Amino acid sequence: MGFLIRLLVSALAAMLTAYLLPGVHLKSFVTALILALVLAILNILVKPILIILTLPVTIFTLGLFLLVINAIIILLATKLVSGFTVDNFWWALLFSIVMSVIAGLMHSLAGGGNDN
Template identity: 60%
Template structure:
């Protein structure tokens, strides 16, 4: 159940960012497209991102991990190409989108886990 809730929270974050961030648009049925974007983003983060991280490890080390922002943006641009109702205008917009999405997810997940206190 936690996976479905996290997926819905990510879809909500995608919807909010597409509404407020210029250069990111959801078209068509925006709620369904936001859920599809969250699902495809999760699948790509599981399957493609580890491969990209391993292949770009030397440049990631040289840039002290900042190249991971570019990898996240490339994943966002790949989602843009795979889904018709989701568009990102540029690489810089994708980088900003990925940073803001991570921040929003962290906030929402921390609010979700606030009820769970250790004994």
Template identity: 60%
Template sequence: MNGIVRFLLSGLAVLLTAYLMNGVHVDGYGYALLVAAVLALANMVVKPILIIFTIPITIFTLGLFLLVINALIIMLVDYLVPGFRVDGFWWALAFSLVLSIFNSLFTDLSKEKNK
């Protein structure tokens, strides 16, 4: 049950982030859920491969190149999902940062309190 709630909250985070940014467009909550699913899949499959190939530049930039990888993953999702549009690399970078903040907040809010 917790996984379904986290998935729905991720879709909400995508929708809220797109609402706050002029350069990112989502056509509705259904597409936001699709973006969340494709983004999770891309983060599981594509991102580790990109990280392995870019280890030297990631070390040289003290990990900041991982932000570029996140933006590239967002642009890949833009290409794959028809109801999701990002206007450029910098919007994708900003979207990934704001989305991670929203996902972190929603994850903290959805955790069960232990007494």
């Protein structure tokens, strides 16, 4: 049940973030749900591989390169989800940051801070 709530919160955060950022376009809430699911799968499967491959750069930048990895995951999601487009890398970077902040705020407001 916690996964479904996080998926819905991520979809709502994606909708709100796409509304706020002019370089990000999201067709509908159903597309946002699919995007949230695809991002969850990419974060489970692809992100750890990218982190391991870029570990020296990540250490050298004191972890800031993880923001670039998040943007790459967003750009990969644009290829997999029809109805979701990001204009360029910088919008993907900003989308990942803003969506993370909004999803975190929404999740804490929903009272989901104590569950695992």
